[in-house]
Amino acid sequence: MMHLSKNLLAGLALATALTSVSVALPAQAAELRMAWSQDATGLDPHKQTAFSSLRLLELIYEPLVRLDPELNVVPAIATEWEFAEDAKTLTFTLDPNAKFTNGAQVTSADVKASFERLLDEETAAAARSNFLSIESIDTPDDTTVVFNLSTADVPILVAMATINAAIVPASEIEAGTIGTEAIGSGPFILDSWEPNSREVLSANPDWAGGDVALDGITISVLPDEMAILASLRTGQTDFALLNDPLVATLVPNEANLQLNRVGQLAYNVLQLNPSRPPMDNLKVRQAMSCAIDRQAIIDAALAGEGVVTGPLTMPAFAQDPNSLFCYTQDLEKAKALMAEAGVDGFTAKVIAATGEPPVAASEAQVLQAQLAEIGVNLEIEMMELNVYVDTWLAGNFDMAVALNGGRPDPYPMYNRYFTKDGNLLKVSNFVDDTLDSLMKQGQAETDPAKRVEIFQEFERHLAEQAPWLWLSTSYGYTAQLNTVTGFEPSPTGTLFGLVDVTVE
Amino acid sequence: MSYVVQRLLTFPLILLGVSILVFVSIRLVPGDAITAMLGTEAGLLTPAQRESLAAYFGIDQPVWSQYLRWLGGLFQGDLGISSIYGKPVLTVILERFPLTLQLALMSMTISLCVGIPLGVLAATRNERPSDLVVRVLAMLGQSTPSFVIGILIIYVLSVFFGFVPAMGTFTPLFVDPLASIAQLIFPAITLGFAFAASVTRISRSAMLDVLSDDYVRTARSKGASPMSVIWRHALPNALIPVVTLCGVEFGYLLGGAVIVEQIFALPGLGRLVLDAITQRDYALVQGTILFIAFNFLVVNLLVDLAYVALDPRIRIGRR
Numbered sequence: 001m002m003h004l005s006k007n008l009l010a011g012l013a014l015a016t017a018l019t020s021v022s023v024a025l026p027a028q029a030a031e032l033r034m035a036w037s038q039d040a041t042g043l044d045p046h047k048q049t050a051f052s053s054l055r056l057l058e059l060i061y062e063p064l065v066r067l068d069p070e071l072n073v074v075p076a077i078a079t080e081w082e083f084a085e086d087a088k089t090l091t092f093t094l095d096p097n098a099k100f101t102n103g104a105q106v107t108s109a110d111v112k113a114s115f116e117r118l119l120d121e122e123t124a125a126a127a128r129s130n131f132l133s134i135e136s137i138d139t140p141d142d143t144t145v146v147f148n149l150s151t152a153d154v155p156i157l158v159a160m161a162t163i164n165a166a167i168v169p170a171s172e173i174e175a176g177t178i179g180t181e182a183i184g185s186g187p188f189i190l191d192s193w194e195p196n197s198r199e200v201l202s203a204n205p206d207w208a209g210g211d212v213a214l215d216g217i218t219i220s221v222l223p224d225e226m227a228i229l230a231s232l233r234t235g236q237t238d239f240a241l242l243n244d245p246l247v248a249t250l251v252p253n254e255a256n257l258q259l260n261r262v263g264q265l266a267y268n269v270l271q272l273n274p275s276r277p278p279m280d281n282l283k284v285r286q287a288m289s290c291a292i293d294r295q296a297i298i299d300a301a302l303a304g305e306g307v308v309t310g311p312l313t314m315p316a317f318a319q320d321p322n323s324l325f326c327y328t329q330d331l332e333k334a335k336a337l338m339a340e341a342g343v344d345g346f347t348a349k350v351i352a353a354t355g356e357p358p359v360a361a362s363e364a365q366v367l368q369a370q371l372a373e374i375g376v377n378l379e380i381e382m383m384e385l386n387v388y389v390d391t392w393l394a395g396n397f398d399m400a401v402a403l404n405g406g407r408p409d410p411y412p413m414y415n416r417y418f419t420k421d422g423n424l425l426k427v428s429n430f431v432d433d434t435l436d437s438l439m440k441q442g443q444a445e446t447d448p449a450k451r452v453e454i455f456q457e458f459e460r461h462l463a464e465q466a467p468w469l470w471l472s473t474s475y476g477y478t479a480q481l482n483t484v485t486g487f488e489p490s491p492t493g494t495l496f497g498l499v500d501v502t503v504e
Numbered sequence: 505m506s507y508v509v510q511r512l513l514t515f516p517l518i519l520l521g522v523s524i525l526v527f528v529s530i531r532l533v534p535g536d537a538i539t540a541m542l543g544t545e546a547g548l549l550t551p552a553q554r555e556s557l558a559a560y561f562g563i564d565q566p567v568w569s570q571y572l573r574w575l576g577g578l579f580q581g582d583l584g585i586s587s588i589y590g591k592p593v594l595t596v597i598l599e600r601f602p603l604t605l606q607l608a609l610m611s612m613t614i615s616l617c618v619g620i621p622l623g624v625l626a627a628t629r630n631e632r633p634s635d636l637v638v639r640v641l642a643m644l645g646q647s648t649p650s651f652v653i654g655i656l657i658i659y660v661l662s663v664f665f666g667f668v669p670a671m672g673t674f675t676p677l678f679v680d681p682l683a684s685i686a687q688l689i690f691p692a693i694t695l696g697f698a699f700a701a702s703v704t705r706i707s708r709s710a711m712l713d714v715l716s717d718d719y720v721r722t723a724r725s726k727g728a729s730p731m732s733v734i735w736r737h738a739l740p741n742a743l744i745p746v747v748t749l750c751g752v753e754f755g756y757l758l759g760g761a762v763i764v765e766q767i768f769a770l771p772g773l774g775r776l777v778l779d780a781i782t783q784r785d786y787a788l789v790q791g792t793i794l795f796i797a798f799n800f801l802v803v804n805l806l807v808d809l810a811y812v813a814l815d816p817r818i819r820i821g822r823r
Contacts (some may be wrong), residue, residue, distance in 0.1 A: 035672070041541055041588070041783065049545040124553040124560075126545040180590065195588050196779045197771045198672050220672030222769040226655050230662035231671060385543075386535030386784060393539070393547045404544070416548065424547045 044179030061184035113170035265406025283341035345375025584787030593791035608757035619703025627711035645701030751807030
């Protein structure tokens, strides 16, 4: 019987191999077959915040400006931009060649309509909170847009460099078809989309940004990343996005594959809830910060795939984490601080999301072991992502293991958590006068060097106050066949680099 | 016949119960379509923005009124619109169903073709080495989770054969039968592994019971060949528990094989439900579960009828 089933297997393998060859032959060389484990969740660039959605929409739509892999602001629809002296007026000059895929030119009227849609509460755009300083928008001619701001707002330029501030056709806004039809001005056109299954994109021949080497991209959703690896290994997939560091570390073992790894802006963090005792006690929070060994967490929970970080994860602002409060583990100091606080150990519940990030559970376990050293007993509660998000937004936790998104600028990244009018104050439960005033200074300052100074002071103070314990940044991974060349990864995770990719 | 009608009459009641259960439980779980779409960014919404989104997803009304509206649509054959797919729920389900049906049939076929002969073999060689080997294999098959077998199969195929089954989309049987079967054969084997093991064990023990029955001895003493005794006299009677098992398993498989569909990236009903739950597409969750429950009821009814065909002594519905 075993003999029979073996023959059967071999025969089937042969049969399927033959059929798959006949299917694979007609595929064009310049078609990129891409895979990812989580699909986009929608097509409205103003509303979508999921990682995959942003990555898809960045190929179809364009903002006024975008960020290059070094996080510099570079032209997209706008070719030039300028702040007025007082940082209260921001003027853009648009590329006269920029065209939507319906053939219409991208004009200042489209820019105005897009931002008005973003700001309209009916639209329910989460990114609206970054643009509240916009008072009015002037359009002196077709290619000039002037944003009049209510307050000096330097970080608004970087905030505009995301696909959440994409420029969409004013005609489509009027027709109410944003989100059902994807008409953008970007390098690719969306031909079809079967949610949770696949997307088919073709290159936009009229793209003002230059020539796209690829004819098109087919994105398949393969939920299991081991299956993605198998698919790459056998050459059925050219290019893939990977989340799980444990899968990514297997890629270099394959001779026909190449791994791209780039440090991300998002950060792994243990959020404490300073509104609950004993975490309301500064000394207890500091003791916890001193008790953990951040590098050991990376080694044990992240398979070494990460870098110790302070609150500021963007290279232009980051300072050596070792200069921050208690970034070297010091158990003696931790125990002394606990004694000073008069707290003789305690039990707290820490929440973590299952699979988001893939290393969340192991991170929680290593933290549990490390904090047990100073008598802090963690009870880990794993939650389905949605349940976690709900609990997290309500601030209903003692502690939370989180992977929070980063921004290229510290202001939009932390304004939401650590200023008095931040809209996620309920999550951080932490107000501090110094942080608040430094944040305001950083918003108004136009001199880049001075901004770095201001935010580095912000970072030192934040690490010392330890409302959260910043742990590490992870990597973003893409894997590709050796036949794929020209992709440059970016810390924002964008796949915009695909415009320069060629397939042999 | 009246029995069938009686059973059919209970269907709407059971389905109504299922619908209420699903409707309420999916809403009791924390998180809604808004947090599913925006994640932690949902915290940046103003109350007005939240209301606008709730109205868009149809979750701005009280639960009972949402339910009544949904039930009203149901009577007109309208299961609602899926927020993920932007299409009628029934259309989405019917697009996914062929794959699930074919996968279920293929894995059942494989399990039965492997399981019954092995079970018979083991029973006729009771306590001999070949019986022990089969029993150990059956234990192994039953206790190995399908995600282990699935990933192992993909690994072995890709590393040693340089091949993986087509993933991502499904080629329907009527479009290209060979490609369709080729795509599903390995998922079907994965899925069939544990079930083949159950079939082996059940058919072995049923066969052992039957083989010690009087009529089998009679058949033997009449001079029937050993083969004829086993396959013609004993096996049909030993199959009844296997039919019961198949009924349960088939009904279960028609609900989609979540893990196997996940590993092999097959767009079947199992992944549809999973995606619908994680993205909080309420209409889709409700519609799909109702569809699955309906299938289960129908399969169970057919299994009961199959008993009658297999064993003329069974008279259902008459007391």
